[in-house]
Each structure stands twice: as C-alpha cells, then as structure tokens.
Amino acid sequence: MKNTKHLLIVASIAAGITLVGQSVHAQQVTTTKISKVTTYNYNEYSTVTVKLNDKSDIVKHIQGTLNLYFGSGLAEDGVYGKFTEDAVKSVQKKLGVNVDGIFGPETAKVLLKYVNNTSVDDKNGFSPVSVNIQEQLVSLGYNLNANGNLSSYDTILAIKQFQKANNLPVTGKADMKLLNKLSKEDKIKPVSDTDYYISVNSSDHLCRIYQKINGKWKEIKCFDILSGKVNKGEYASGLHGKEIKFNKVTMKNFTQIDGLHVFYSSEKELGYGLRISDESAKFLSRIPYKTAIKVF
Structure with missing residues (x-):
C-alpha cells in the first residue's frame, strides 16, 4: 500500500x-x-x-x-x-x-x-514563493535570512544541509525535489513532549517517525499501515506491552494511541487500532511515553 x-x-x-x-x-x-x-x-x-x-x-x-x-x-x-x-x-x-x-x-x-536542472529562482526573481521556501527552512531549524534571495550564501548553505539530511542531490538550488520534500514537511508541524513525533497519513496508509536531532526534526523511519483505522486527530502515546490477547488472537508489541486504539502486530485484523508489521511494532514500542501522535 x-x-x-x-x-x-x-x-x-x-x-x-x-x-x-x-x-x-x-x-x-x-x-x-x-x-x-x-x-x-x-x-x-x-x-x-x-x-x-x-x-x-x-x-x-x-x-x-x-x-x-x-x-x-x-x-x-x-x-x-x-x-x-x-x-x-x-x-x-x-x-x-x-x-x-x-x-x-x-x-x-x-x-x-x-x-x-533549474532552480525556481534561477534569475533571482525574489518571488513570494522564495520567501516561503526560506521561512519553511527557518521553521525546520536552519539559520538564514528570509529576504527572498535564494542565491544568498546562507540560503544556499541551508538548502545544501537540508538536501544532505534528506538524501536529496546536494545542489544548493531550490529545485523540484526540494519543493516536493518541503511540501511533505509542511504537513508536519512537530510539537511533542519527547524528542519523537509519530505521523499517520490515513490516505497513504503510512506511518512516519520523526526524531529531534540537534534541534532539528528528521524522519528516521517510515512504514506501512497494514490495516485498521483511527479517527483523525492528535494523541499522545500511552501504555506499551509485548503481548496481550483479544478475542483469542494474540496482539504483539502494542503501543497505545487512545483508549483501546493501539499500534500492534498480529496475524489478522483485530479492530483495535492500526495493525503494522512486527518489526515496526517493536520499533514503536521503544518510543518514549507521551510522544505526540498526529493522524491526518
């Protein structure tokens, strides 16, 4: 999926x-x-x-x-x-x-x-979107002056750092690959009581884990949601457990989302949250208590 x-x-x-x-x-x-x-x-x-x-x-x-x-x-x-x-x-x-x-x-x-092969601001047009690109980089923790000039030294340095951190070609240009990545990042506004943040995209059936490293949020893991559904909203991770049984079916490596809704691994859908692979469930079970979870 x-x-x-x-x-x-x-x-x-x-x-x-x-x-x-x-x-x-x-x-x-x-x-x-x-x-x-x-x-x-x-x-x-x-x-x-x-x-x-x-x-x-x-x-x-x-x-x-x-x-x-x-x-x-x-x-x-x-x-x-x-x-x-x-x-x-x-x-x-x-x-x-x-x-x-x-x-x-x-x-x-x-x-x-x-x-x-071309930056959106290749001729230093100082378009409104140039300022927005810079402001997004600032919001992600990069140090630069949001003046609309994507050819400034501090902006090029920040773009290169962002590209390197996100496994993009390091060009220093605001190219389409950069915009695509920033567009995805714009949906994520991490606010968490821990240095981790869990994002669940209901449309794509994907879960992404972010970690704050040196003051900057970085995606550290992405995996499929195999089945299940949780209402869109903001939650905080709760109880963790290695194993529990519901309706005689074993639920392994669960992490509480809200109430009876959890991340878990099992052989079949149990109807208690989001079923994921055992490897991913083990990874999530090590994420600190009260980590913010956003389902959108």
Whole structure:
C-alpha cells in the first residue's frame, strides 16, 4: 500500500507565481505560499498533445509549471487559451524547440529536463514563493535570512544541509525535489513532549517517525499501515506491552494511541487500532511515553 512514485515528473505549484520584472496577464493569480504539489507524469502523457481550446487537468499542470519557472502569470484553470498558447510559444523559443504554441512530446521532454536542472529562482526573481521556501527552512531549524534571495550564501548553505539530511542531490538550488520534500514537511508541524513525533497519513496508509536531532526534526523511519483505522486527530502515546490477547488472537508489541486504539502486530485484523508489521511494532514500542501522535 505504499505510495506509487512517478519516475519522471514536471511538478507545479497549485497557484500562480509572478517574478519581479515579468509581465502579468489579467488572468493571473498570485500566492505567497507553497501549495500542494501537482505532477505531470511524462511517461503517461508523453504521447499526448494539447493545443488551443483544449481543456484538461494536464493543462493545469502545464500552466502551473510555466508560472513557477517562467513567471507566465497564467490562471491555472485547465483551459488552453490564448494566454497559455502565447506562454508556451515563449518557453519553446527559450528552450530551443519548434515554436508553434502546441504542447506535445518534444516540448514536454525539454521542459522536463529544464525543470529537473533549474532552480525556481534561477534569475533571482525574489518571488513570494522564495520567501516561503526560506521561512519553511527557518521553521525546520536552519539559520538564514528570509529576504527572498535564494542565491544568498546562507540560503544556499541551508538548502545544501537540508538536501544532505534528506538524501536529496546536494545542489544548493531550490529545485523540484526540494519543493516536493518541503511540501511533505509542511504537513508536519512537530510539537511533542519527547524528542519523537509519530505521523499517520490515513490516505497513504503510512506511518512516519520523526526524531529531534540537534534541534532539528528528521524522519528516521517510515512504514506501512497494514490495516485498521483511527479517527483523525492528535494523541499522545500511552501504555506499551509485548503481548496481550483479544478475542483469542494474540496482539504483539502494542503501543497505545487512545483508549483501546493501539499500534500492534498480529496475524489478522483485530479492530483495535492500526495493525503494522512486527518489526515496526517493536520499533514503536521503544518510543518514549507521551510522544505526540498526529493522524491526518
């Protein structure tokens, strides 16, 4: 039940960004926050061609990518209108492909390569999202001045440290891999009575364990939720135990979430919380009492 990961993606921020010094169309929408990252799956859409007056989700992703990387100022409405066509032509010219305003496999391929190798602030645009990236790094414990300049020495150093800590390519650039990781981190706001934090994603059926190391939260383990359900909310870990029986079925290495709801391992679903593998259950049973648990 693990997340499936796209092999090749062009990612976009879900609201448009306009860089300083760039022209702005009347349909532009601006933001100052990194939103949920949407993806363009090149493997899936590499044979798809979109052109003037087409309407689809892929058009939204194209518009978002052009806004983020080229300051196109497009409304991300999924409609391939005249403004989108003109923006595609401008990008095609910049990237050295046939300038026809049609987004086909050739344009998708060169745009993918550009996105994977370019910072969102490659020309020091000082866009609102640049400040948000810096503020997110500050909130994670990195020391830098959130002035919007992603090319500043302290920001590059912080980005490199974050990339190294999260097993990302250490480039010092605010690339798409960095934004994807920050987007995930933005969902997690660790506040715990211990140096550990447990996060349960109900949609992805994943549990992530974070540990505060040298003042910074770092993900130390991720594992599947095999079955079960707990209401969304915030809890604190309670009793631990090596073994207990419910309805004649053995529950091993349980950790209390709330009331009768626990993390546990067993041969089958018992209906008392979240069933996980025995290895993961043993790991959780060693987490300190009163560790914060967030189910979302």
